[in-house]
Amino acid sequence: MRPTVHDIAAAAGVSLATVDRVLNQRPGVRGVTRDKVEAAIREIGYVRDVAAANLAKGRTYPLVFIVPASDNSFMHGLNAEVRAAVARSPVERTDIRTVEVPAFDPAALVAVLDQLGEERPAGIALVATDSPDVREAVDRLVQSGIPVVTVVSDLTGSLRYHYAGVDNIAAGRTAARLLGRFLGGAKGDIAVLAGSMLVRDHRERLEGFASLIAEEFPDLTVLPVIEGRDDPDMAHMLVADALAKRDAIIGVYSLGAGNRGLIRALKDKAADRRLTVVAHELTAHTRAALLDGTIDAILNQDAGHEVRSAIRVLKAKADGLSVIDAQERIRLDIFLKDNLP
Amino acid sequence: MRPTVHDIAAAAGVSLATVDRVLNQRPGVRGVTRDKVEAAIREIGYVRDVAAANLAKGRTYPLVFIVPASDNSFMHGLNAEVRAAVARSPVERTDIRTVEVPAFDPAALVAVLDQLGEERPAGIALVATDSPDVREAVDRLVQSGIPVVTVVSDLTGSLRYHYAGVDNIAAGRTAARLLGRFLGGAKGDIAVLAGSMLVRDHRERLEGFASLIAEEFPDLTVLPVIEGRDDPDMAHMLVADALAKRDAIIGVYSLGAGNRGLIRALKDKAADRRLTVVAHELTAHTRAALLDGTIDAILNQDAGHEVRSAIRVLKAKADGLSVIDAQERIRLDIFLKDNLP
DNA sequence: CTGTTAGCGCTTTCAC
């Protein structure tokens, strides 16, 4: 049988209450007593039973998920995953609420964050829009004792506790190598479609992509980025336009969302020429396009994993527990036609 | 506040003990009473607090992990992950023991399985060697009430409860497409290195690989498979031999373990010719080879994920709980130089 | 500062 608080109490010659105070670093214990108890804990090899502790506390953790109100499949998927987590929350002693904010709008995000500072939930997860104001708002929250984790897009330089998302520079580089190798030494232009350079994930993907192309595929030219604001219609228009104007385009890298529009534009052109295409985010649309050959490879981040990970990390933090690092690493999935889930 | 057993008892006008009997489908309750309680449970929307239940039961789950005693990095890694799980087990109310069996030896595996039938652990995870005897031994266990899950290599047609591993046919097809596209339409032979055709995972990878090459890359010829028994030295010898004999080899697919030997053979030949290589399993050796350009892509299964998943599934089964399917899907990781963890 | 006591939600004797 594992040692319990009773064993510690007996070994240290104190009461349960005192053991509990030491265990939870609560005040009201003399230094000597504390030392005695701590020694007993160590000698006896005690490990706290978190389940029992949580049962006794009867506490549930109010968590808040802030997600952008973007009308694209990726964000819909992310929302669905958060809802699934909400459905599971009674079992997990969490009480999750979601808040929608306009996409790419730092001011709106700051307003929500500041308001949450009043509410004081046990933790906050957000898809960060990268701006100094947001960074400051997050830092205020953290300093007031509310742990914050970023999901999908990070906020480096801030005090956020954790980032549940992929390494976007690596993602860009991976896309570049895939595109370069699939093109097999051909010479030509590459069109890049992004959502907005305001979010860090998109900026980083572009950066990684451009640098690897420059380093290893000098015959390829990366054209100026097209910003489609993750909006299908806008993406369609801009890509169609680019393809019409530029005959030298032999490949496309779509690093944001709104791929529905991209795919439409590619199909319009299908008769004219065969492009090699790498896109981000597996959705119903990109999946179909991968299967029918319009897209050659899809890079993906598992939104479900990101949401579950963010929650696990926030909960562990609240419980003062550690997590399994490997389990919280969000990997970059590469999907070809053959390994779709 | 969530409804508890007390609420059910009150609503149904019975005692806690009776509610508990109904909840755990134990005998000793009249049909009428049972119905009354079940109605109350339904109306009140009760969900059992598993943590509390487990606390009261004080039960821990004895689980057994059977792993092959293969001397290659992948199996070492798998072993390490099992040990890590063992280290975590006090916290998770599991009591995990590992048993080593000789690799590719159905008889030895059967002996161990039969012996475990006596011991009656709460669940068994094994890396299956595919043979009718093993299948029967597993079926005997399952029929005697011990849930069994397969890890890494499956045992289809058996009564195993779950498989924690990748889809190996898809893995083979993915390797084929990657190799085919990287080779960019070249004509030549492809050497295939496997461990043994006795394990299902290797057979399936080969099958997927050969079929996709045949379908989509008719200019490539898949040579008869080389069986290196996942042994570095044996692999080295056989591959070196094949490369020396066959000048038309332009690509290599290594679908098993023992890549240390393969890499050595490839490096010996490095001066002569540039091969395109896809290998399975990310280890210190394959990682280095990917970075230095000896290997072009690595397909991987996350052993840590497999082990954790097997345990979660077994535990959930023992607790009568359900799992999050997406979380238990073991994906095929594709690593290029740029997205290594 | 320290100890006593009564639970958290569930299971499990042991009576009736």
Added chain:
DNA sequence: GTGAAAGCGCTAACAG
């Protein structure tokens, strides 16, 4: 068949 009561390991009032 059914119920009362004790207890799993921990926390939280409330006394002293």
